Amino acid sequence: MLRKTSVQLTTSLALGLLLAFALSACQPAEPEIREVRVVETQEVQVVQTQQVQVPVEFQMESARLQAVKDSGAVRCGVNSGVPGFGFLNDQGEFVGFDSDFCRALAVAIFNDATAVEFRPLTAAERFTALQTNEVDILIRNTTWTLSRDVELGTDFGPTTFYDGQGMMVRLDGGISSLDDMDGATVCVLAGTTTELNLADAFSSRGRTYEPLVFGTSDETRVAYDEGRCDGLTSDKSQLAGLRTALANPADHVILPETMSKEPLGPVWAQGDQQWGDVVRWVVNAIIIAEEKGITSQNVEEIAASDPQDPEVRRLLGIEGEFGALLGLAPDFVVNVIREVGNYGEIYDHHLGPAGTDIPREGSLNALWTQGGLIYAPPWR
Amino acid sequence: MLRSFQGSLKSFSRFSRDIRFLQALAQAAFVVLVVAVGRWLLGNLLDALDTRGLDLSFGFLSRTAGFPVADEALPLERSDSYLDAYFVGLANTLQVVVLGLILSTALGVFTGISLLSSNWLLRTISQAYVELMRNTPLLVQLFFLYSAVILKLPELADRLTLGPFILSNRGFFTPRAVPQESSRAWLLLAVVSALLALWTYRRQLDRGLREGKETRPALWAAVPLFGLPLLGWLVLPGEPFTAEFPQLEGLRIVGGSRLSPEFAAILIGLVIYTAAFIAEIVRAGIQAVPHGLREASLATGLTRAQTLRLVILPVALRVIIPPTTNQYLNLAKNSSLAIGVGYPDLYSISQTIFNQSGQAVQVIAMMMGTYLALSLIISAGMNLINARLKIRER
Numbered sequence: 043m044l045r046k047t048s049v050q051l052t053t054s055l056a057l058g059l060l061l062a063f064a065l066s067a068c069q070p071a072e073p074e075i076r077e078v079r080v081v082e083t084q085e086v087q088v089v090q091t092q093q094v095q096v097p098v099e100f101q102m103e104s105a106r107l108q109a110v111k112d113s114g115a116v117r118c119g120v121n122s123g124v125p126g127f128g129f130l131n132d133q134g135e136f137v138g139f140d141s142d143f144c145r146a147l148a149v150a151i152f153n154d155a156t157a158v159e160f161r162p163l164t165a166a167e168r169f170t171a172l173q174t175n176e177v178d179i180l181i182r183n184t185t186w187t188l189s190r191d192v193e194l195g196t197d198f199g200p201t202t203f204y205d206g207q208g209m210m211v212r213l214d215g216g217i218s219s220l221d222d223m224d225g226a227t228v229c230v231l232a233g234t235t236t237e238l239n240l241a242d243a244f245s246s247r248g249r250t251y252e253p254l255v256f257g258t259s260d261e262t263r264v265a266y267d268e269g270r271c272d273g274l275t276s277d278k279s280q281l282a283g284l285r286t287a288l289a290n291p292a293d294h295v296i297l298p299e300t301m302s303k304e305p306l307g308p309v310w311a312q313g314d315q316q317w318g319d320v321v322r323w324v325v326n327a328i329i330i331a332e333e334k335g336i337t338s339q340n341v342e343e344i345a346a347s348d349p350q351d352p353e354v355r356r357l358l359g360i361e362g363e364f365g366a367l368l369g370l371a372p373d374f375v376v377n378v379i380r381e382v383g384n385y386g387e388i389y390d391h392h393l394g395p396a397g398t399d400i401p402r403e404g405s406l407n408a409l410w411t412q413g414g415l416i417y418a419p420p421w422r
Numbered sequence: 423m424l425r426s427f428q429g430s431l432k433s434f435s436r437f438s439r440d441i442r443f444l445q446a447l448a449q450a451a452f453v454v455l456v457v458a459v460g461r462w463l464l465g466n467l468l469d470a471l472d473t474r475g476l477d478l479s480f481g482f483l484s485r486t487a488g489f490p491v492a493d494e495a496l497p498l499e500r501s502d503s504y505l506d507a508y509f510v511g512l513a514n515t516l517q518v519v520v521l522g523l524i525l526s527t528a529l530g531v532f533t534g535i536s537l538l539s540s541n542w543l544l545r546t547i548s549q550a551y552v553e554l555m556r557n558t559p560l561l562v563q564l565f566f567l568y569s570a571v572i573l574k575l576p577e578l579a580d581r582l583t584l585g586p587f588i589l590s591n592r593g594f595f596t597p598r599a600v601p602q603e604s605s606r607a608w609l610l611l612a613v614v615s616a617l618l619a620l621w622t623y624r625r626q627l628d629r630g631l632r633e634g635k636e637t638r639p640a641l642w643a644a645v646p647l648f649g650l651p652l653l654g655w656l657v658l659p660g661e662p663f664t665a666e667f668p669q670l671e672g673l674r675i676v677g678g679s680r681l682s683p684e685f686a687a688i689l690i691g692l693v694i695y696t697a698a699f700i701a702e703i704v705r706a707g708i709q710a711v712p713h714g715l716r717e718a719s720l721a722t723g724l725t726r727a728q729t730l731r732l733v734i735l736p737v738a739l740r741v742i743i744p745p746t747t748n749q750y751l752n753l754a755k756n757s758s759l760a761i762g763v764g765y766p767d768l769y770s771i772s773q774t775i776f777n778q779s780g781q782a783v784q785v786i787a788m789m790m791g792t793y794l795a796l797s798l799i800i801s802a803g804m805n806l807i808n809a810r811l812k813i814r815e816r
Binding site: 224245268 | 470471473474475476488489490491492500569573574577578591592671672673674676683684761762764766770773774776777778779780782
């Protein structure tokens with residue numbers, strides 16, 4: 043008798059638990075019904091409607107910025123295998139043009155260039171990492187395209203480097219332009235715009251080719267170096283870096299043709315405009331600093347010397363409250379430039395003659411005042 | 423009042439000591455936990471997708487993929503859809519898996535028998551091979567095989583030519599038979615003669631058993647098997663097949679058939695890795711056969727080879743099949759390492775698809791479903807074989 047009751051009781055208990063759970067689970071799954079009710083009886087559940095309906099864009103505080111501040115470090119998705127842009131050096135440090143923008147962001151938020159958690163990502167992993175909140179920001183030579191901007195749930199910041207896809211071939215292979223490459227085997231990285239541009243470039247020239255797709259740029263480099271492919275294609279800036287790692291760099295040449303426009307810049311997950319603003323204006327500050335001749339050497343001096351130029355005053359936080367608008371310290375630009383340098387300094391350090399040697403003068407990456415495209419909106 | 427309260431307390435304490443009540447409670451709690459965690463994960467995913475304006479529809483599959491895949495059997499044009507690309511990946515994976523299963527079984531059985539061989543050299547080499555393969559990671563082996571062996575073959579300019587065969591790190595090229603007009607008639611004739619040969623073989627075998635003398639059935643069967651097709655080749659108008667030879671044209675070799683270095687790397691890598699495990703299973707299976715059976719078989723006058731083929735292996739198979747299923751499943755799943763050696767398999771192409779389309783959740787779900795189906799088909803096939811081989815009790 044007792045046993046029977048106990049079994050019944052258990053069963054009903056279990057069922058009750060499940061039922062209660064199922065009911066509770068059902069409720070949040072019907073937001074549409076709730077929204078309709080709210081619209082009809084405006085005065086009744088104001089608190090609830092606010093929570094449901096206020097779009098994230100109009101929140102005063104950035105949830106992401108707050109989360110980053112709380113965690114104590116910016117999680118930055120970078121490349122670990124492209125010399126000049128993102129490279130893990132023999133001391134185990136991430137060095138490169140892209141990595142420095144991560145540091146700039148860390149200085150802007152924490153006044154500490156080491157408050158970055160670098161996450162090396164492959165080309166194929168990077169958007170998933172962003173979508174799943176693995177990283178706060180992705181600065182990993184990522185090309186801005188329409189479908190990425192719209193479909194992937196990501197937003198693109200200001201372009202930090204104007205790149206274009208190129209092709210590296212052997213000097214003794216008798217290839218002097220893409221037109222000579224009919225039937226060639228081309229090594230390419232999986233999941234990149236490069237893969238698509240390559241197809242476009244060859245089909246527009248009426249040439250056929252055989253793609254050989256690898257998961258990492260090291261694998262493509264090895265296969266190319268062993269002569270498995272006739273050409274290695276990637277962004278020209280990356281090719282310059284990869285060339286230095288070949289067995290005999292002098293035997294290889296990058297063809298003059300540019301197959302595509304590749305504007306590279308920081309990327310963040312859609313849905314937090316305020317965080318996007320922080321990233322955008324840190325990059326802009328670095329560009330304006332070069333324009334105004336502010337360098338890591340003289341920034342403290344200029345800030346202390348009460349400069350005349352109103353824009354410099356605003357930039358360095360002497361006038362206005364632009365830092366506070368972004369949720370940052372008033373003089374965050376001073377810290378960024380002191381720790382990381384202005385655009386020209388970052389470029390020279392990693393991509394100049396001391397680095398992978400990508401000429402800047404006369405290229406798209408010169409300042410707009412010198413005929414290039416590096417330009418930032420006014421700081422006011 | 424107090425008494426009834428004490429009573430209910432007592433009955434509760436009886437409940438709490440009832441083992442079945444506790445078990446049921448634990449199970450219910452576990453179900454609730456699993457459902458809660460599952461719902462939390464799903465809710466998380468849906469929230470994240472919603473925030474980023476993504477959905478879970480499969481409409482993107484009909485969009486233009488925009489990337490080609492070089493493949494002789496199933497070439498993908500840049501204007502084909504993502505779904506087409508997915509199928510090319512699937513076909514490439516199946517090609518590796520099916521060939522891999524056959525070859526690893528053959529190599530595994532041979533090595534397994536060699537492990538028990540009385541020939542010292544054969545046995546030692548087999549042992550060394552098995553230990554080396556079993557105790558190093560497959561991905562490392564694949565990288566080694568691809569970059570240190572296959573890519574080190576001569577480059578196209580210094581290619582090795584052996585008669586009509588060409589070997590370089592662009593692939594191994596052989597002449598190809600190109601079917602001509604009369605090829606269908608000839609193929610039909612070949613099928614007919616094969617059936618005829620089978621019939622002759624059976625008939626001669628029966629006759630031999632009935633009359634108790636050596637009738638050489640294989641010799642008799644060879645006459646229609648080779649004779650008819652040869653006659654057909656001579657009689658039919660025009661040759662049914664002509665040979666196409668590979669030759670260098672510009673930057674590549676055209677004509678003939680090609681074994682691509684990437685396909686060779688993933689296939690050979692998977693086969694030699696899986697065969698090592700199968701060899702150990704075969705060795706254990708053979709050793710599980712009672713020693714007396716072998717002695718009895720030798721005592722009846724069967725040779726050692728006949729004993730192995732007719733007595734030991736059929737009994738050992740019952741021990742061998744179930745663990746071998748595991749190895750087959752491993753091979754099928756390990757084929758996804760192909761991206762490491764640049765072979766465009768299902769995983770490699772799926773990765774490109776979800777990167778170009780951004781629909782990671784759907785593509786990964788499709789991929790998991792496909793690998794799951796593949797594994798289930800392999801297990802079902804192996805279970806069928808197992809059921810047929812088991813001892814029928816009367």
